[in-house]
Structures are given as structure tokens and as C-alpha cells.
Amino acid sequence: MDLISFLYENFTHITWQMPVMWAIGGILIFLAIKKDMEPTLLLPMGFGAIMVNLPFSGAVTQYRNAAGEIISKAQYDSLIEQGLEAEIEEGMLSVLFNAGIANELFPLILFIGIGAMIDFGPILTNPKLMIFGAAAQFGIFFTLCMASMFFDINDAASIGIIGAADGPTSIVVANKLGSNYLPAIMVAAYSYMALVPIIQPPVIKLLTTKKERMIRMPYEQKSVSKLTRILFPIIITAVAGLVAPSSVSLVGCLMFGNLIRECGVLNQLSETAQKVLANLITIFLGITIASQMQGEQFLDINTLLILGLGLVAFIFDTAFGVVFAKFLNLFLKKKINPMIGAAGISAFPMSGRIVHKMGLAEDNQNFLLMHSIGVNVSGQIASVIAGGLILNFFM
Amino acid sequence: MNFNPMNFITNLSYMLKGMIGIFVVIGVIILITVLLNKFTGGKK
Numbered sequence: 001m002d003l004i005s006f007l008y009e010n011f012t013h014i015t016w017q018m019p020v021m022w023a024i025g026g027i028l029i030f031l032a033i034k035k036d037m038e039p040t041l042l043l044p045m046g047f048g049a050i051m052v053n054l055p056f057s058g059a060v061t062q063y064r065n066a067a068g069e070i071i072s073k074a075q076y077d078s079l080i081e082q083g084l085e086a087e088i089e090e091g092m093l094s095v096l097f098n099a100g101i102a103n104e105l106f107p108l109i110l111f112i113g114i115g116a117m118i119d120f121g122p123i124l125t126n127p128k129l130m131i132f133g134a135a136a137q138f139g140i141f142f143t144l145c146m147a148s149m150f151f152d153i154n155d156a157a158s159i160g161i162i163g164a165a166d167g168p169t170s171i172v173v174a175n176k177l178g179s180n181y182l183p184a185i186m187v188a189a190y191s192y193m194a195l196v197p198i199i200q201p202p203v204i205k206l207l208t209t210k211k212e213r214m215i216r217m218p219y220e221q222k223s224v225s226k227l228t229r230i231l232f233p234i235i236i237t238a239v240a241g242l243v244a245p246s247s248v249s250l251v252g253c254l255m256f257g258n259l260i261r262e263c264g265v266l267n268q269l270s271e272t273a274q275k276v277l278a279n280l281i282t283i284f285l286g287i288t289i290a291s292q293m294q295g296e297q298f299l300d301i302n303t304l305l306i307l308g309l310g311l312v313a314f315i316f317d318t319a320f321g322v323v324f325a326k327f328l329n330l331f332l333k334k335k336i337n338p339m340i341g342a343a344g345i346s347a348f349p350m351s352g353r354i355v356h357k358m359g360l361a362e363d364n365q366n367f368l369l370m371h372s373i374g375v376n377v378s379g380q381i382a383s384v385i386a387g388g389l390i391l392n393f394f395m
Numbered sequence: 396m397n398f399n400p401m402n403f404i405t406n407l408s409y410m411l412k413g414m415i416g417i418f419v420v421i422g423v424i425i426l427i428t429v430l431l432n433k434f435t436g437g438k439k
Contacts, residue, residue, distance in 0.1 A: 127428035134414075134421040141410035148402040156406070227435040228428075235427055243420050302396060382421055389416045393409060 017295025048290020113278030115257020122374030133378030136344025163313030247388020
């Protein structure tokens with residue numbers, strides 16, 4: 001019997017949290033494959049959640065005492081303090097976490113790829129649209145206040161930034177502020193980004209009348225010079241950096257990627273940044289974040305609370321964007337469709353498309369796409385600046 | 396985790412500062428973009 005006991009002895013170390021995390025991992029994989037919800041991130045996160053929740057998983061760092069028994073990190077630290085023998089077996093995902101997430105390298109490199117993908121043309125032709133990007137960051141600060149009722153201020157700010165609707169910004173801010181809830185924040189940020197088509201329409205409908213949703217906004221095609229496209233990312237980096245120095249790495253990477261795209265002499269680098277670089281980082285990003293989804297830490301009331309607060313952030317981003325557009329309409333002769341205010345969140349291009357589709361649903365000749373995409377792009381800039389401001393407040 | 400509802404009121408100042416900050420920065424960016432378009436427009 002002892003000859004085969006090694007086959008089943010690990011089963012006795014399965015805790016109740018492990019099957020729950022396998023189920024969560026399974027749900028994430030299901031949503032990614034079946035519902036096509038942010039599959040590039042939810043699938044690696046789901047698979048990683050299963051990998052790290054197996055007994056004594058070699059995917060994450062394990063600690064052993066002199067007798068070779070697995071011990072916790074706290075026990076390991078205590079043994080080392082006492083000068084006793086203990087050893088570390090580094091796991092691949094923990095190594096990746098320290099190399100790419102703990103120092104914010106992966107999300108920042110991903111930002112170069114995202115910057116290379118973005119065409120700032122719609123906001124360069126109609127810069128006024130950017131004001132809606134600013135308004136739709138309200139959910140971040142409202143959620144910060146809400147979260148501060150339950151968490152310390154650095155954790156509350158990290159939870160608030162879920163409202164940026166921008167995964168890399170959430171990772172950088174939560175990491176820099178030393179939040180203990182990075183995995184829950186990541187799961188919330190990426191899940192709600194994928195759920196934007198479900199979250200936004202009811203909020204928009206609740207706050208607008210049919211007549212308002214039918215307001216048409218003619219689009220005037222204007223050309224933007226190449227010099228403007230080149231100077232824009234450089235100047236934005238300088239302005240954001242002067243106001244919020246902590247945002248330089250975030251804004252800088254985004255704008256560097258965009259400069260590669262727009263300069264016209266680095267087309268191969270631009271293509272690499274948009275495709276190969278972004279894909280490579282994305283593969284490692286999701287699965288590395290999952291290294292922090294160990295059941296013992298992940299499954300508690302705080303995670304549920306963070307998921308709830310993340311939803312609040314997205315709802316209030318959307319609501320304030322719409323209400324702000326309605327407020328501006330009080331003073332404007334040429335009315336704007338208040339739905340475009342909702343596109344000011346950073347979830348690109350989902351949010352812009354939703355507003356366009358809702359406009360078409362009310363009036364099949366109401367084409368809002370160029371305006372809503374413009375607002376959506378400005379939301380990307382505004383969310384990064386909001387992240388920088390939060391870092392300035394709390395670092 | 397402690398529930399402290401007064402923290403909501405206390406931290407409203409961050410909401411005010413944050414929203415003013417973001418509107419000011421975006422306002423400056425809008426202004427710069429308008430000027431950029433004005434001075435570099437037409438050169439393609």
C-alpha cells in the first residue's frame with residue numbers, strides 16, 4: 001500500500017478554498033471562451049488560478065524547513081530569524097510576479113503597445129470632446145470615498161482606481177500604493193471592462209430621455225497635420241509630468257508608443273509594439289496576476305466588497321459622464337447627445353461602440369461613432385492622469 | 396476591516412481635489428491641442 005501512497009497523499013492537503021478557486025478559475029475560463037469577455041486576460045487568469053491552488057503548487061514559491069516539510073512564509077521568516085535552516089523553492093509564477101508586476105514593468109511595457117494602437121485623430125480634430133474624458137473619472141474618486149469607509153486610505157485609493165477602467169493603470173497604482181488587494185482589484189478591473197456592454201446601457205437609459213438619445217451630432221471631417229500628431233504625445237507627457245510627476249511612467253509609456261506610431265519612420269517598431277510586444281506581455285500578465293489568487297488570501301469578505309465597489313466605480317463613471325453632458329446642454333445652442341458622456345471611461349473601444357449602437361437603436365440615422373470614439377480615446381488619457389493624481393495624493 | 400462612515404465625509408476633499416485636478420489638466424491639454432492645430436494645421 002505504501003508503494004502507491006505518493007499518488008494520493010497530496011489529496012489529503014486539499015483545503016476548502018482550493019475547489020472554490022478551481023471553480024472561480026473555471027468561471028473565468030468559461031467567460032473568456034464562451035462569452036468572449038476579455039479572453040486575453042481572463043483565460044490566463046483563470047488557468048493560473050487553478051495552477052496556484054493545487055496543494056504545494058510548484059508554480060508559486062514554497063518554503064521548507066530542515067526536515068523538508070512545507071511551511072508558510074511567516075514560519076520560514078521566523079526560522080531564518082532564529083538562525084535555523086530553511087530553504088526556498090522558487091515557483092515560476094512568483095519569479096514572473098517579482099520580475100514584472102511587483103516593479104510595474106509588465107503593465108508599463110503593455111502601455112507602449114496600447115499607445116501604438118491608439119489613433120488620437122478623433123480628439124485632435126475635436127479637442128473639446130476631451131472634457132468628457134475628465135468628467136467620466138468621477139467614479140474613481142467617489143469610490144475612493146466609499147472604500148475609505150472600509151479600508152485604509154491607500155487600499156481605498158487602489159480600489160477607487162478600478163473606475164479608471166484601465167487594467168495597467170490599476171496595477172501600477174495598486175502596486176505603488178502597496179495595496180494588499182491587488183488580485184481582487186485586477187479581477188474586478190478586467191471583469192467589469194468586459195461587462196461594460198451590460199453595465200452601461202441601463203445607467204445611460206435611466207439618466208436620459210428618448211428625445212435626448214435621439215439628438216444628432218453631425219461630424220465634420222477635418223485633417224490633422226503630421227506635426228500635430230507628433231507633437232501631441234510629447235507635449236501631453238510634459239504637461240502630465242509637470243502636474244503629476246508620479247504619472248510620468250504611465251503617461252510616458254502610452255505616449256511613447258503613440259509617438260512610434262505617428263512619427264512615420266518606425267513602422268516596423270510600431271507594428272511590433274502593437275502586436276508582438278502587446279501579445280507577449282498579455283500572455284504573462286494574466287497568468288502572473290493569478291499567482292496572487294491563492295485561496296487562503298483571496299477568499300474573504302474583502303474580495304466581495306472590492307468587487308462590489310468596482311461596480312460602483314463603473315456605474316458612477318458612466319452616470320457622471322452623462323449628467324455632465326446634460327449640464328453642458330443647458331448652456332449650449334447646438335445640443336450634444338448626452339450619451340457620449342458615458343464613453344469617457346477608458347474601456348476602449350467597447351464604450352464608444354455601445355453609445356453608437358444606442359444612438360442607432362433610437363434613430364437609425366443617428367451616427368455617433370466618431371464622437372463617442374473620440375470621447376473614449378480621451379478617457380484613456382484622462383484615466384492615466386487620474387492615476388497619476390492619485391499617486392501624487394497618497395505617495 | 397473597520398466600518399467608519401465618517402471617512403466618506405473626511406475624504407470628500409480628495410474627490411474635490413481630484414476632479415478639479417483632472418479638469419484643469421485636461422483643460423490645459425485641450426488648449427494646447429487647439430493651439431497645435433492652429434499653428435501646425437495645413438502642413439500634412
